[in-house]
Amino acid sequence: MASCGLSPTRAVNECKLPANDIPKIKLYGNDHSPWVQAIMLGLHEKGMEYTRSTFPPLEVFKKWGPMMPAASIDDGPWFLESKEILQRLGYSKVSEEDMLAVRRSWSGVMHRADYWPRFFGEFSLASDPNDSFVPRFVGNFLRALTILYFFCLIRFGVIARGYQDPDNHGDAFIEWENRFSLMQGRFLTGDKPDSVDLLLFGIVQCHCSIPVPTLFDLQSDPRLPRTREWIGNMQAHFSNYGSLYSNIYFAPHGPGPKPAKGVDQFAFWLGIIIGIACLPVTIAVIAFFIYRNRNLRGA
Numbered sequence: 001m002a003s004c005g006l007s008p009t010r011a012v013n014e015c016k017l018p019a020n021d022i023p024k025i026k027l028y029g030n031d032h033s034p035w036v037q038a039i040m041l042g043l044h045e046k047g048m049e050y051t052r053s054t055f056p057p058l059e060v061f062k063k064w065g066p067m068m069p070a071a072s073i074d075d076g077p078w079f080l081e082s083k084e085i086l087q088r089l090g091y092s093k094v095s096e097e098d099m100l101a102v103r104r105s106w107s108g109v110m111h112r113a114d115y116w117p118r119f120f121g122e123f124s125l126a127s128d129p130n131d132s133f134v135p136r137f138v139g140n141f142l143r144a145l146t147i148l149y150f151f152c153l154i155r156f157g158v159i160a161r162g163y164q165d166p167d168n169h170g171d172a173f174i175e176w177e178n179r180f181s182l183m184q185g186r187f188l189t190g191d192k193p194d195s196v197d198l199l200l201f202g203i204v205q206c207h208c209s210i211p212v213p214t215l216f217d218l219q220s221d222p223r224l225p226r227t228r229e230w231i232g233n234m235q236a237h238f239s240n241y242g243s244l245y246s247n248i249y250f251a252p253h254g255p256g257p258k259p260a261k262g263v264d265q266f267a268f269w270l271g272i273i274i275g276i277a278c279l280p281v282t283i284a285v286i287a288f289f290i291y292r293n294r295n296l297r298g299a
C-alpha cells in the first residue's frame, strides 16, 4: 500500500495513489445530522468517493440502532464517532475541549421537533442518495423509521429531561467568535478547513436544515460578525458541495440541497404511516434504542 502520511486511510486527491489503492468508504447517515455533515464535508474536501445510505446497515443496526454517523473503510468493521472517522480520513485529532465547544454550539437543536409537520416534512425532502430507483425507494421507506426515532428522542428523550433554553443561543458562539477573531487564515487552522471547522460547520448545517431559534441568533446577533464571516468563507470554499443548507440563510447565498423527487417523498411518508400503524412495535423498538444508546450520547 502506498504511504502518504495519512494512515490508515488514504486521501486520494492529495496523495496521487494508484487507482487500485483508492479506499472504499461507506457512510451511514442523514445530511441533517451535524456529525454526518462533518464527514460528508471532509470527504468532499479530499475528493474521496464514497457511498452513503440513510438506513443503518444490519451490522450498525444490531450494535447501535439508528445512531449516526457510522463508517466502514475498505469493507472493515463499521465504527462510530465523527472525530474518529475524520481522523481516519486524514484530518487532525480533535481535543476534548474542542469537541465540547462544538457540542455547546448545538444549543437549540431540540427545537427541531417543535412543529411535527415541519420536522417530518423537511426530512421527507432529504432523500436517500442511491442512484437506482428500487434501493432508493426502499431506503426512503426504511429511513422514515429512523426519523420517527429521532422525533421521539428529541420530544420525549431530551426535552423530558428538563431542557431549558438560554436567553440567547448566540451565547454558545461567543467562544468561537473569539477564536475567529484570532484566526490567521480563512479557517481555524489556516487556509484549509480542518476537523474543527468541519464539525462546527456541520452544526451550522443542522441548525439550518430545520430552522431553529439558534439560526436567527446566528444571523442577527451583533456580537457574531466574525462567525458570519467564517460561515461565508466555508460556504465559498464548499460552493460545489450539494448539501449546504446554510446557503439559504447566509451570504454568499446559493442554492440549498436538491429536494427529493415526489416518489421518494412518497416512500418516506409511506414509511411514516406504516411506522405509526404499527405503533406498539415501533414505540417498543424506539424505547429500546433510546435506552440502550444512552451511554453513546454526548461521547
Ligand SMILES: N[C@@H](CCC(=O)N[C@@H](CS)C(=O)NCC(=O)O)C(=O)O
Residues within 6 Å of the ligand: 033, 034, 035, 066, 067, 068, 069, 080, 081, 082, 083, 153, 289, 290, 293, 296, 297, 298, 299
Ligand atoms: N459523538 C457522536 C454523536 C453522534 C450523534 O449524536 N448522532 C445523533 C444524530 S445527530 C444520533 O444518531 N443519535 C441517536 C441516539 O442518540 O440514540 C459523534 O460525534 O459522531
